[in-house]
Structures are given as C-alpha cells and as structure tokens.
Amino acid sequence: MSADTPKNKDQVPDAARPAPPVGSPPPPETEGREEAGVDGIGQVTPGMAEKQAEGAKAVGRAAVAKTETATEHFFADFDETELGDVDALDESVPPSSMWRDAWRKLRRQPLFTISALLIVLVLAVALFPGWFSQANMNACSLADSLKGPQAGHPLGFDKQGCDIYARVIHGARPSVLVGILTTLTVVVLGGAIGALAGYYGRWLDAVLSRLGDVFFAIPVVLAAIVFLQSMRDRAGVVGVVAVLAAFGWPQMARITRGAVLAIRDSDFVTAARALGVSRGKILWRHVMPNAASPMIVTATVSLGTYIVAEATLSFLGLGLPLTMRSWGWQIGDAKTYLREAPELLFWPASALAITVLAFIMLGDALRDALDPKARG
Amino acid sequence: MGWYVGRRLAQMVPVFLGATLLIYTMVFLLPGDPVKAMFGERPVNEAILERIRSEYNLDQPFIVQYGLYLKGVLTGDLGTSFSGRPVAEVVQQAYPVTVKLALMALVIEAVIGVVVGVFAGLRRGKLFDSTALVLSMALIAVPTFVMGFLLQLLLGVKLGWLPTTVGGNQSIKALLMPALVLASVSMAYVMRLTRTSVAENATADYVRTATAKGLGRRAVVRRHILRNSLIPVVTFLGADLGTLMGGAIVTEGIFNIPGVGNTVFQAITRGDGPTVVSMVTILVVVFIMSNLLVDLLYAALDPRIRLVR
Numbered sequence: 001m002s003a004d005t006p007k008n009k010d011q012v013p014d015a016a017r018p019a020p021p022v023g024s025p026p027p028p029e030t031e032g033r034e035e036a037g038v039d040g041i042g043q044v045t046p047g048m049a050e051k052q053a054e055g056a057k058a059v060g061r062a063a064v065a066k067t068e069t070a071t072e073h074f075f076a077d078f079d080e081t082e083l084g085d086v087d088a089l090d091e092s093v094p095p096s097s098m099w100r101d102a103w104r105k106l107r108r109q110p111l112f113t114i115s116a117l118l119i120v121l122v123l124a125v126a127l128f129p130g131w132f133s134q135a136n137m138n139a140c141s142l143a144d145s146l147k148g149p150q151a152g153h154p155l156g157f158d159k160q161g162c163d164i165y166a167r168v169i170h171g172a173r174p175s176v177l178v179g180i181l182t183t184l185t186v187v188v189l190g191g192a193i194g195a196l197a198g199y200y201g202r203w204l205d206a207v208l209s210r211l212g213d214v215f216f217a218i219p220v221v222l223a224a225i226v227f228l229q230s231m232r233d234r235a236g237v238v239g240v241v242a243v244l245a246a247f248g249w250p251q252m253a254r255i256t257r258g259a260v261l262a263i264r265d266s267d268f269v270t271a272a273r274a275l276g277v278s279r280g281k282i283l284w285r286h287v288m289p290n291a292a293s294p295m296i297v298t299a300t301v302s303l304g305t306y307i308v309a310e311a312t313l314s315f316l317g318l319g320l321p322l323t324m325r326s327w328g329w330q331i332g333d334a335k336t337y338l339r340e341a342p343e344l345l346f347w348p349a350s351a352l353a354i355t356v357l358a359f360i361m362l363g364d365a366l367r368d369a370l371d372p373k374a375r376g
Numbered sequence: 377m378g379w380y381v382g383r384r385l386a387q388m389v390p391v392f393l394g395a396t397l398l399i400y401t402m403v404f405l406l407p408g409d410p411v412k413a414m415f416g417e418r419p420v421n422e423a424i425l426e427r428i429r430s431e432y433n434l435d436q437p438f439i440v441q442y443g444l445y446l447k448g449v450l451t452g453d454l455g456t457s458f459s460g461r462p463v464a465e466v467v468q469q470a471y472p473v474t475v476k477l478a479l480m481a482l483v484i485e486a487v488i489g490v491v492v493g494v495f496a497g498l499r500r501g502k503l504f505d506s507t508a509l510v511l512s513m514a515l516i517a518v519p520t521f522v523m524g525f526l527l528q529l530l531l532g533v534k535l536g537w538l539p540t541t542v543g544g545n546q547s548i549k550a551l552l553m554p555a556l557v558l559a560s561v562s563m564a565y566v567m568r569l570t571r572t573s574v575a576e577n578a579t580a581d582y583v584r585t586a587t588a589k590g591l592g593r594r595a596v597v598r599r600h601i602l603r604n605s606l607i608p609v610v611t612f613l614g615a616d617l618g619t620l621m622g623g624a625i626v627t628e629g630i631f632n633i634p635g636v637g638n639t640v641f642q643a644i645t646r647g648d649g650p651t652v653v654s655m656v657t658i659l660v661v662v663f664i665m666s667n668l669l670v671d672l673l674y675a676a677l678d679p680r681i682r683l684v685r
Contacts, residue, residue: 210387210390210391211394213387213394214391214398217660218395218398218399218622218660219619221625222622222625222640222659223399225641226399226403226656230402230403304516304517305516311519312519312521312626316629328519331519331521331522335521338528345522349518349519349522352522353517353518353519354517356517356518357514357517360513361513
C-alpha cells in the first residue's frame with residue numbers, strides 16, 4: 001500500500017493548498033484511508049467535513065489531482081510531504097493510539113468479557129430492580145418464615161418471611177451507589193491533590209504528602225466506625241461516602257503523584273512550556289491524560305473494595321440507614337440464623353462477592369491492557 | 377543512612393500529630409455528650425456531670441484538651457477510661473492477643489502466598505497459574521466477615537476441627553481459624569506480588585547466565601530467582617503487620633477475641649473516648665514505625681536502592 005497522501009495534512013481545506021503539480025498515478029482507494037482521517041484522536045476539522053461532503057472518492061488531495069491530470073510523474077509538495085510519509089506505511093491499519101491498543105487487547109481477553117458482562121448485569125439490577133423482581137421485598141409475612149423456594153419466590157423466605165430473591169435484587173442499588181460515589185469522589189479529590197503535589201513539587205508536595213500520610217495512617221474501617229457512631233442515623237449515603245472517601249483518597253493521590261512525577265519532565269511537556277502554554281493547561285491537557293491509565297486501574301479495583309467497606313459497615317449496623325437494605329445489612333441480619341439457615345447468608349454474600357470480583361477482574365484486565373510493564 | 381532515618385523520623389512528627397488530632401477531633405468534637413451517656417437513662421445531678429467533665433479535662437477548650445492528652449501520651453500516661461480503669465491496663469490486656477493473632481496471620485499469608493506465588497510465577501500462563509490467579513481474586517472479593525462465617529460453619533460446626541470462638545482460651549489452636557480469616561485478603565496480595573515478581577525475574581539476564589554456567593534448575597530458582605523476587609514481598613509483609621493489627625476489628629468481633637479491635641469497637645459503641653483515642657494512637661504509631669522499618673529493610677535487602685539524604 002503506497003502512502004502518497006500525507007495523512008496529517010488531510011485536514012487542510014483544498015482551497016488553501018497550492019495547485020497540485022502534475023498528478024500521480026491513481027492511488028488505490030482504501031477504506032482504511034478514510035478511517036485514518038477520522039481516527040482515534042477524534043478531531044474533526046472543517047476541511048475533513050468538506051471533503052466528506054465531496055464524496056467517498058475524494059479521499060485526499062492527490063486523489064483530487066488525479067482526476068484533472070494524467071501525467072506520469074509525481075512531485076511531492078515540499079511543504080506538505082514529510083520524509084516519513086514517503087516511506088511505505090500500512091494505511092489499512094488506522095494509526096494506533098494507546099487507548100485503541102488497549103481496547104484491542106481488552107477485547108481478546110476472556111477476563112474482560114466476563115467481568116464487563118457481569119458489571120453490566122449488576123448495573124442493570126441496581127438501576128432497574130423492577131425488571132428482575134416484581135415481588136415486594138417489604139411485604140413479609142411471618143407465616144412464610146424460613147419457607148423454601150416456591151413459585152414466584154425462587155430463593156424462598158428469610159426468618160421474617162421476606163422474599164430473599166427480592167431482597168438480594170434490591171440490595172444491589174445501595175451497594176453499587178456507595179461504591180460508585182466513593183470512587184468518583186476519591187478520583188476527583190485524590191487525583192487533584194496527587195496531581196498538584198506531583199506537578200508543583202517543593203513545599204506543596206511536602207504539605208500534601210504529609211496530609212495524605214495522616215489520613216493513610218488511620219485504618220479506613222476504624223475511622224468510619226468512629227465517625228458513623230457519632231453521626232448515628234444522620235449519616236445516610238452522603239455520610240458513608242464522605243468518610244470512606246476522606247480516608248481513601250491518599251492511595252489515589254499517591255498513584256497520581258507518582259504518574260505525574262514520571263511525566264512531568266518529559267520532552268513533550270518541556271516543548272509545551274517552551275511554546276508558552278500555561279502551567280495549568282500543561283497539567284490538564286498534557287500531563288493528566290498520560291497519568292490516566294494508572295488512575296483508571298486503581299479506581300476500578302478500589303470500587304470493589306469500597307463496596308466491601310460499605311458492606312462491612314452495614315454489617316456492623318453502622319452503614320446505610322435501614323431503609324436501604326444493602327447486601328452488608330442482609331449478611332449481618334442473616335448471621336443470627338447462621339446455624340439454622342446458612343442459605344440466608346449465602347445469597348447476599350454471593351451477590352456481593354460476584355460484584356466485587358467483577359470489578360477486581362476488570363481492574364486486572366485493564367492493568368494488563370494499559371500498563372506496558374505488566375504485560376507478560 | 378543516618379541522615380535518611382533522621383529525615384524520616386522528622387517527617388513522622390507531623391504525621392503523628394495530625395493523625396492523633398484527627399482521631400481526637402472525631403471522638404470528642406462530633407455531636408453527643410459522652411459524660412451524659414455514662415449515666416444512660418438515669419437522672420443525674422449537674423454538679424456530678426461538672427466534676428466528671430473537669431476530671432477528664434472536658435471542660436477545657438478543645439485544643440487544650442488535645443494538648444493535655446498529647447502531653448500525657450508523650451510522658452507515658454495514656455489516661456483513664458470512662459469506666460475508671462487506666463487505659464494502659466486495657467492496652468496491656470488487649471495488645472498481646474492482637475499481636476499474636478497478627479503474627480500468626482502474617483506467617484500464614486507469607487508461607488501460603490509465597491509458595492503458591494512462586495509456583496504460579498514459574499508456570500506463568502499455565503493451568504496452575506490461572507487457577508491460582510482466579511482464586512486470589514475470589515479471596516479479595518469475599519469480605520472478611522463472610523469468610524469468617526464460612527470457616528466457622530465449615531471447620532467449626534460441620535467438621536468440628538477447630539473451636540468456633542476464642543474467648544478466654546487464646547491458644548494457637550483457637551487462634552488458627554481467625555488468623556486464617558485475617559490473612560485471607562493479604563494472602564491473595566502476597567501471592568499476586570510474588571507471582572509477578574518471580575515471572576519478571578525468571579527472564580532476567582542473570583538467570584540466563586546462571587543456567588548457562590550449568591547450575592541446576594532448583595539452584596537457579598532458589599539462589600537467584602527467589603532471593604531477588606522476595607524483596608518486594610518482604611517489604612509488603614512488613615507494612616502489612618500494621619494493617620493487620622488495625623484491620624482486625626471485624627475478625628475479632630466474629631470470633632469473640634478480646635484484642636485491640638474488639639476493645640476499640642466496644643469502646644466506640646460505649647462512647648468511651650479516652651480508650652478509643654489511646655488505642656488508635658498506638659495503632660498509628662505501629663503503622664508509621666512498620667512503614668519506616670520497611671523502607672530501611674528495602675534498602676538493606678536491595679543494594680540497588682540507595683537512600684537519598
């Protein structure tokens with residue numbers, strides 16, 4: 001496949017170009033070329049749109065040229081054709097970006113497929129519990145206490161005569177909600193603090209790192225118990241999320257700081273600085289996108305661990321309010337009847353473990369795909 | 377080395393102050409009157425409340441209370457719990473059990489994690505490796521309290537091999553099951569860390585050299601791969617001691633172990649601030665110190681690491 005059209009220059013509107021010299025032999029039309037124009041970076045320029053309007057055959061300037069002239073030789077425009085573009089490139093393959101590479105790797109991993117499907121399922125259950133269970137989880141009758149499975153109640157009933165299946169389905173939302181909200185807060189808070197500490201360094205780094213150490217030194221669950229015990233019923237979702245995030249951000253900050261430190265002195269950052277780009281813009285546009293992959297991996301894995309943390313707190317009777325019967329609360333409720341009816345504990349515990357497992361597996365798959373060092 | 381230790385010790389001071397202030401704030405500044413709570417439903421004379429408040433310095437401004445507490449800790453006085461017992465006595469009673477439990481958990485996770493991790497790392501991509509990897513993820517995914525109940529039901533009730541709860545009998549046999557439960561999550565991390573590290577070192581140049589000069593496979597693995605692979609594992613284990621001690625709340629609750637976690641949890645629910653603050657302060661010190669030791673250990677084990685002044 002020949003590379004007679006400089007792909008990077010496709011975006012210059014035709015009118016702005018010098019008249020094409022004597023044309024080239026007709027370049028083979030490829031579908032890949034078109035993809036190359038629209039590729040990963042996702043920048044759509046007026047020139048491109050214009051060209052697309054012209055129709056599929058107008059793939060490049062040279063292609064336009066060839067319709068007008070039919071001479072033998074091709075002269076490259078000195079201002080448009082770079083050395084690299086003269087070399088044969090396989091243009092059927094769109095230019096690769098890190099994310100495209102990662103996506104290609106991910107799709108081939110069974111671990112990713114399984115975990116992604118599981119997560120989609122869990123999210124669907126959390127968003128639309130009504131799709132999965134029509135039974136009212138609060139319509140309990142003591143007459144049904146500990147009864148086995150029957151029509152419409154596939155998992156039977158708990159001690160209070162509540163439908164176990166309905167409870168497990170409705171337990172997804174609070175657990176997933178706390179997990180997602182905590183992770184988002186931690187990414188924003190820890191990411192911002194870590195980025196500032198890593199990028200600006202000096203005294204700011206010293207202060208922010210020590211601040212992180214302070215919160216890191218106190219075990220999360222212990223701190224959460226102290227906090228939630230004094231808040232009692234006033235805590236709610238916000239309280240649980242707040243305390244988990246308050247003691248969870250240092251880990252994210254450390255990861256981000258490390259990634260930013262590694263990128264801060266790269267040549268492209270120096271180049272941006274030399275071009276007069278402001279420090280804030282460099283951090284946001286050039287440094288952070290490159291720190292994103294370790295942050296995404298950490299966030300995915302920690303989402304699972306925050307769901308476990310919420311379950312632990314609800315299990316201890318300190319987490320979410322009783323109106324939100326998360327899996328943790330259900331497990332705590334079931335432990336009283338452990339010897340009598342272990343299956344009461346089995347179902348919510350399995351739901352919890354599968355959800356957490358899905359996030360950890362996804363984190364693992366993402367790490368394999370995004371972290372070149374961990375590739376085997 | 378001396379410089380590095382000095383610098384790290386200096387860095388520990390603000391962290392210690394910050395962490396104790398944080399925990400003190402959470403215990404004493406959040407809503408709720410601990411002194412009134414001592415009397416429950418009973419009506420109580422305001423003068424008595426006043427006397428108790430002044431006895432525990434609760435009538436002072438917050439920052440003075442904290443200062444007095446700090447002064448006590450630094451002079452070796454951990455204060456008195458709301459039940460009138462010296463906190464030092466509570467600490468003396470609770471810490472040995474938890475230390476024993478955490479050490480047992482550490483040994484379990486080190487032995488199982490390293491052995492499985494080494495075999496998985498040497499057979500990367502094979503069946504044993506994939507199985508171990510999935511099992512390790514499952515160990516992380518199953519919450520500690522669920523694991524506790526499962527083992528209690530299986531090993532304790534169904535099979536009757538081990539006692540279900542610990543209580544007053546703190547023998548090694550009684551503590552074995554809780555130690556397993558406490559170790560489960562960290563065990564998975566140790567296994568994964570060892571596996572990655574071994575797999576990485578197995579393709580290193582010095583391993584090829586060792587094989588080329590005619591060393592047997594066993595000797596290569598033991599003397600070259602293992603020694604180098606265990607450096608990050610040893611440091612992880614060192615830092616984990618602090619985490620295990622602080623993370624034993626749920627485990628100690630399930631197995632009814634009168635250790636730090638249980639004592640702190642009960643003190644929190646009783647609103648016994650002085651006990652909570654002092655116990656957590658010790659946990660924080662253990663955590664900070666074990667992390668410092670780990671960094672020093674890292675430099676001692678790996679000559680490539682140089683401690684920067």
